[in-house]
Amino acid sequence: xxxxxxxxxxxxxxxxxxxxxxxxxxxxxxxxxxxxxxxxxxxxxxxxxxxxxxxxxxxxxxxxxxxxxxxxxxxxxxxxxxxxxxxxxxxxxxxxxxxxxxxxxxxxxxxxxxxxxxxxxxxxxxxxxxxxxxxxxxxxxxxxxxx
Amino acid sequence: xxxxxxxxxxxxxxxxxxxxxxxxxxxxxxxxxxxxxxxxxxxxxxxxxxxxxxxxxxxxxxxxxxxxxxxxxxxxxxxxxxxxxxxxxxxxxxxxxxxxxxxxxxxxxxxxxxxxxxxxxxxxxxxxxxxxxxxxxxxxxxxxxxx
DNA sequence: TTGTGTGCAAAATCTTTGCACTTCG
DNA sequence: CGAAGTGCAAAGATTTTGCACACAA
Numbered sequence: 001x002x003x004x005x006x007x008x009x010x011x012x013x014x015x016x017x018x019x020x021x022x023x024x025x026x027x028x029x030x031x032x033x034x035x036x037x038x039x040x041x042x043x044x045x046x047x048x049x050x051x052x053x054x055x056x057x058x059x060x061x062x063x064x065x066x067x068x069x070x071x072x073x074x075x076x077x078x079x080x081x082x083x084x085x086x087x088x089x090x091x092x093x094x095x096x097x098x099x100x101x102x103x104x105x106x107x108x109x110x111x112x113x114x115x116x117x118x119x120x121x122x123x124x125x126x127x128x129x130x131x132x133x134x135x136x137x138x139x140x141x142x143x144x145x146x147x
Numbered sequence: 148x149x150x151x152x153x154x155x156x157x158x159x160x161x162x163x164x165x166x167x168x169x170x171x172x173x174x175x176x177x178x179x180x181x182x183x184x185x186x187x188x189x190x191x192x193x194x195x196x197x198x199x200x201x202x203x204x205x206x207x208x209x210x211x212x213x214x215x216x217x218x219x220x221x222x223x224x225x226x227x228x229x230x231x232x233x234x235x236x237x238x239x240x241x242x243x244x245x246x247x248x249x250x251x252x253x254x255x256x257x258x259x260x261x262x263x264x265x266x267x268x269x270x271x272x273x274x275x276x277x278x279x280x281x282x283x284x285x286x287x288x289x290x291x292x293x294x
Numbered sequence: 295t296t297g298t299g300t301g302c303a304a305a306a307t308c309t310t311t312g313c314a315c316t317t318c319g
Numbered sequence: 320c321g322a323a324g325t326g327c328a329a330a331g332a333t334t335t336t337g338c339a340c341a342c343a344a
Contacts, residue, residue: 012319015323016323016324017317017318017319017322017323017324018318018319019316019317019318019323019324019325020317020318021324021325021326022324037308038308038309039308051325051326052325052326053325053326053327054309054326055309055310055311055325055326055327056324056325056326058309058310059324059325072223074221074226074275076219078226079221079225079226080308093263093267093269093271095269096272102267102269104263104266104267106259106262107259108259112253112254112255113278115253116240116251116278117280119251120240120249120251120282120283121282121283121286122240122242122249122278122280122281122282122283123280123281123286124240124278124279124280125243125279125280125281126278126279126280127276127277127278127279128221128275128276128277128279129274129275129276129277130274130275130276131260131263131269131271131273131274132271132272132273132274132275133264133269133270133271133272133273134269134270134272135267135268135269136267136268136269139268139270159344163298163299164298164299164342164343164344165343165344166298166299166300166342166343167342167343168299168300168301169299184333185333185334186333198300198301199300199301200300200301200302201301201334202300202301202302202334202335202336203299203300203301205333205334205335206299206300227333
């Protein structure tokens, strides 16, 4: 997973400014175990930079997502959450009980993609893949308690 | 793909009423090649039942999704669209140019799921998978024209 | 006939935009 | 200093809710 330092360097490398507000959003994402909506990210970021506004949370999450430093989480109930993202091709594994998000890599869908491509005639470019289940902590906890 | 008749029977079988508004939304979904947002579904459904209101489109799509007769489409720009869904475990293949949605089946992720489960300790219950690419029609059309 | 389902209007949310002020580089 | 970035307030969308009426069963 990227560190705050990595992200700061990445921003600077793109000619983007490293502001307090952006740092605060980045920290919120790194600290959170689960996905954050813009409103939640704003709230968490305020711990680091109280003056941050909701609009900046929206803009910063969108920016981080474009840079590949954050990723939208597609849950059954919507896709308004963002989570930190490592460099490279990764996917998310989400705990349906506590919301924790863990990354994994090494999805090998090329065989599937080839089969579907030849069956449908589509040229397949990319995919969305997310696994959902129950994390070890929640398994050890009798049904339903939150982390 | 389910026919209108199948869907009607499914509704009736659940003790739900088969109203004109519901039929109109079902037809809108079946006629559309791509995913429909509630607003779009409402507009299309009006061709069959002009008095339908937007609220009913929301409620009906949600209802159909719960019955497994419709499915949310998770695109990069959001997940506010619904598409028709066949019975059983299927996934969507989406044309990034014209928006056409095609179903496919036979995703075999069990090996991947087992590997990730043992690496992370999660008990994996389900997954979201969508492929994105360019459909045959759009491939034959010089960049960018819509169907 | 009866109660589920509907449409409408209004409320509640969520998201984007415009603009003057800050602040990073 | 200069321009990118921010916060605020307001506008725009989207989604939900309350309620009287309609209409499948």
